[in-house]
Amino acid sequence: MERKIRVLVAKPGLDGHDRGAKVVARALRDAGMEVIYTGLHQTPEQVAEAALQEDVHVVGLSILSGAHMTLVPRIRALLDERQLRDVLLLVGGIIPADEAAELKSKGYAAGVFTPGEPLDAIINFIRAQASPAEV
Amino acid sequence: MGEEDFTLKIREEQQLWREQQEQQQERPEPFTTVSGEPVNDLYTPADIAGLDYLKDLGFPGCYPYTRGVQSNMYRGRLWTMRQFSGFGDAFDSNRRYRYLLEQGQTGLSVAFDMPTIMGYDSDHPRALGEVGRCGVAIDSLADMEILFDRIPLDQITTSMTINGPAAILWCIYLANAEKQGVPLEKVGGTIQNDILKEYIAQKSWIFPPEPSMRLITDIFAFAARRVPRWNTVSISGYHIREAGSTAVQELAFTLADGFAYVEAGIKAGLDVDTFAPRLSFFFNAHLDFFEEICKYRAARRIWARRMKERYGARDPRSWMLRFHTQTAGCSLTAQEPENNIVRTTLEALAAVMGGTQSLHTNSMDEVLALPTEKAVKIALRTQQIIAYESGVANTIDPLAGSYFVEALTGRMEAAAEDYFRRIEELGGVLAAIDCGFFQQEIADAAYSYQQAVDRGERVVVGMNRFAGGELPQIELLRIDPAVERKQVERLQALREKRDAIAVAGSLERLKKAAAGPENLVPYILEAVKLYATEGEIVAALKEVFGEYREKPLF
DSSP states (O other): OOOOOEEEEEOBSSOOOOHHHHHHHHHHHHTTOEEEEOOSSBOHHHHHHHHHHHTOSEEEEEEOSSOHHHHHHHHHHHHHHTTOTTSEEEEEESOOHHHHHHHHHTTSOSEEEOTTOOHHHHHHHHHHHOOGGGO | OOHHHHHHHHHHHHHHHHHHHTTOOOOSSOOBOTTSOBOOSOOOGGGGTTOOIIIIIOOTTSTTOTTOSSSSGGGTOOOEEEEEEOOSSHHHHHHHHHHHHHTTOOEEEEEBOHHHHHTOOTTSGGGTTTTTTSSBOOOSHHHHHHHTTTOOTTTOOEEEEOOTTHHHHHHHHHHHHHHTTOOGGGOOEEEOOOHHHIIIIIOOOOSOHHHHHHHHHHHHHHHHHHOTTEEOEEEEOHHHHHTTOOHHHHHHHHHHHHHHHHHHHHHTTOOHHHHGGGEEEEEEEOSOHHHHHHHHHHHHHHHHHIIIIISOOOSHHHHOOOEEEEEOGGGOOSSSTTHHHHHHHHHHHHHHHTTOSEEEOOOTTTTTSSOOHHHHHHHHHHHHHHHHTSOTTSSSSTTTTOHHHHHHHHHHHHHHHHHHHHHHHTTSHHHHHHTTHHHHHHHHHHHHHHHHHHTTSSOOBTTTBSOOOOOOOOOOOOOOTHHHHHHHHHHHHHHHHSOHHHHHHHHHHHHHHHHSSSOSHHHHHHHHHTTOOHHHHHHHHHHHHOOOOOOOOO
16 A cells, blocks of 8 residues: 655744644645644754654645745755655745745755645645655 | 514515516625625615614714714824834834834834744844844844834834733833833833734744733733823734634634633723723724624624623723724735735725724735835825725715625624634633634634635635736845844843843842732833843743643644
8 A cells, every 4th residue: 555645744933823834734634645733833953853753755844934044944954964855845935936946946945835826736746746655 | 664564575575576586697606705604695674674773883982882983083083004014123123114104104013023022032042044034123122222213202102013022022112211201101002912812823922821811911900000001902803814714703702802801800800991991902904895894893892892781891991992903914915916905905995994093004015025115105005095085084984874784793793792602611712722712713714715715716816817827026125134143243242231130130030029929010121121131031931930832733
């Protein structure tokens, strides 16, 4: 039997806007993935550690405080340190287009999703990019 | 013909009329409000058959205030145009405030950055990357002095969006006013200070509920004695709505929070009329024009009745629900952001037709970043055009008597009353928070809404219908990464310069007082005047109060 895709939905940083994180978590669960939600106000270390402990294929970060250019590279580095290079790192939130492009081109995030993105786009992206068979 | 006969006759005639119309086809979209409430094709006197004008509506400035809290409403004074603003450091934000005042803004509203909101100093490891990003960084009285430089605090009122550490930022503001030579009795403004909605929706909490409620009642008592022009809580539905609630949930949960503060004040031994007149409210203005107007009207009526009948308030000012409104950030689209100007106009118009006391209009670019000066100017101009050009401020509560508006106002009131019963059955607001009731209701509503958008049932122009597919090309505000470093340097220089022994002593006295029953405001005021930082005061209180943790659910 094929393993289910396991996703960690995480809220790093200090902002408490969890509407997006919760809606996405639920959509991924309804799409048949196993979803773990960290809850709010996580440090980058806590997020990376949870990704390791939960043995996930995907980490989805939600950041609406403007701290993405600090937090995303940091979390990518902490995942890599834990030998989690294959874990797909995605980001959602209020992220200007040029910064989204920079996060992707520098390899910090595999995908960046901003307001107005349909839930299906996120689900399809994960299905295409994260195959648990390869992990 | 008696009223009942009249209603029956209308219903009969309406039935006949409907039978004749049955052949006509309707558009496929569901006819519901943005909250999913069904809306009929037509409303008639039969839909408001039970409405008693004098009892249910009355006159503006009179109980139950359905038509507005002032007797002359905008014919006397327009609403306060108050743009929520703050970014970078105190110097950056002071420049923006002075710009807004020059453009005709009539009140200030401070947005703090996340470290300030969460009670961390700018040099705390948890503040890394967040300093000055989504609001202004304020660590101590030294920053507040810069923030209000050349802004006279006896002539302007200031609203501060701060909750967990509200008592501290309030004391810093008061200390600064005193330094400007303004006596506390003359200082006016608002602190949001609404911790219940933090647990419910906005999620910027610090301490657990019990000590948080104690800080709030301490503020009630101190303000009643010393700062009588201050609004001590801005009971907020805004964030509940932004987190995804429906309009009825926003109405019901916000008022339930309001009742909880009143009950806490009474329980702390205060006479309800000493603090209730300084409670104010803060609502969202979403896109559904009539639903929003009815929400504000229902809110005033519910509050007045409860305050008078259940809590025995005798001062009419305790019965009046005064409110600030902000247009709905969550209604804005990143696609074709200029369309947001139109959305904001409709929302602002609903707030004005609903009788708001003050208003923030979102800037078109706030879905992408903090607003540029140009975008915020258009947002302010939107209010000025409504106020001075549209004519809607000429008469009071102009939609009263509309069959639809009165029927929907009544229906929303009844739906809110249902929620109050459910919350009471759960054991009150704190117990309902503890079992995740509000959080789950809001998460469910948010998910249903997103699904309706994704299915195209809920049309969002330029996003899921009539989409041009072009990415926005507008100028965005950038926060200079040097802001964080400079703020940290200033903070560390302050720590070197101040009287460290005096600061440590004031923090010790605060901790001791926190462990006992005394009012904490004078202790906090003493510490901030010695330039104790916000983070130091929060850390001292955490030692006594502990920290709140939420069970994550989705």
